[in-house]
């Protein structure tokens with residue numbers, strides 16, 4: 001029996017899992033998919049929001065601002081890429097300039113430092129490719145960018161290195177309370193026992209809440225579609241550019257990513273939970289908006305499009321609380337944006353303020369919060385590369401040509417916590433397949449490496465878990 005069962009391997013479950021390993025507790029993460037980071041945490045904008053957007057005195061405002069301040073140190077400890085690039089909310093009229101004043105006041109009320117309203121000429125100096133129609137902007141210097149899946153995977157990997165257990169392909173389908181323990185049942189009849197449950201199931205968090213009698217927690221999905229641009233055009237902008245929010249919504253954003261791609265999006269459309277398909281309508285909207293905020297955006301360098309689904313709650317705020325009906329259950333439900341930014345702050349609060357009420361927290365003196373940064377081989381000097389290749393020749397073989405990822409890095413991803421078990425899992429850990437050819441060249445080679453490492457047939461290798469096998473049979 002585990003002391004704590006965390007349901008959901010996204011950034012919220014992952015950062016909570018890591019925070020829990022700072023104490024002497026036995027912990028297990030249950031994830032329904034074949035890998036961690038398969039929900040919202042995999043497909044989002046990756047912005048470490050400054051905190052001027054959230055309504056004051058909400059949980060969103062509170063955790064956004066604290067999370068923003070924590071992010072630099074948190075990512076440094078885990079070797080995760082983070083950049084404090086700053087954000088600009090671009091105004092196109094006098095009315096929008098007045099809204100910027102309101103946003104600035106709201107940010108001040110939330111505790112955001114360094115907000116400044118800047119002129120059109122200063123905006124042009126900061127971002128030469130911004131639209132010539134822009135009349136000014138709100139400059140948020142504390143805004144940043146982070147790789148969302150790197151953050152999630154590193155948090156979970158570090159927690160596992162510190163003793164946490166991960167069980168994938170475990171979709172929680174039922175929870176039974178018996179005296180002082182919970183029996184958590186999977187959709188396929190497996191059972192795990194635990195004393196405390198933390199519900200971090202993203203889009204599934206409403207369903208988990210209803211399993212313990214909290215059917216007042218409702219979580220719905222709002223889809224966001226994106227366009228991703230090749231790194232070749234990565235220097236086109238350096239800040240994150242937002243539209244001024246209107247009654248019709250926030251529009252889209254244009255940003256550089258930590259890996260020097262450009263990202264345009266997301267749209268906002270209420271959908272079925274599992275719908276993360278892109279659409280012609282969504283793409284047209286993004287293209288129209290990008291052409292409004294930028295002069296001649298490099299859309300010709302588009303690599304791919306994708307979508308993510310936000311999990312938003314019926315309270316229009318994060319739901320972070322103990323269950324009203326079942327003692328021993330803690331909900332982190334409906335964590336939509338700015339959930340990525342807020343994750344380290346939410347994790348600290350959940351463990352120190354909520355888990356501590358359920359069990360005594362005794363410090364784990366062996367906890368080591370450090371983790372080596374992943375996938376940086378291509379950025380090393382020739383001297384350092386040669387030294388590594390001398391020790392392990394697999395680092396001398398480039399597998400993904402577009403992103404220059406070596407066989408050594410792919411094997412490392414398969415062998416390191418949390419182990420990559422399929423093609424997409426390797427992609428999220430190493431960037432192989434994320435370049436211009438989108439895996440056309442490296443996928444067969446990676447499939448072969450997975451088969452050999454896991455001692456399975458090539459026909460058993462999947463793209464993202466059961467049902468996504470990439471080869472059916474031998475043809476010649």
Ligand SMILES: Cc1cc2nc3c(=O)[nH]c(=O)nc-3n(C[C@H](O)[C@H](O)[C@H](O)COP(=O)(O)OP(=O)(O)OC[C@H]3O[C@@H](n4cnc5c(N)ncnc54)[C@H](O)[C@@H]3O)c2cc1C
Pocket residue numbers: 007008009010011012013014030031032033036037038039040041042043044045046047048049170171172173200201202203204205208223224225266307308309310311335336337338339340341342
């Ligand atoms: C389009 C979009 C853009 C965004 N942009 C930003 C941004 O720029 N900055 C920012 O701060 N935030 C942003 N967010 C919000 C941020 O991504 C989320 O707040 C954050 O990822 C939520 O993490 P989570 O762990 O709660 O959920 P998830 O990442 O969805 O994780 C939940 C996990 O639970 C698993 N699960 C579900 N049901 C079960 C079950 N029954 N049993 C076991 N496992 C289960 C899922 O498979 C999933 O892995 C954005 C979100 C979206 C969708």
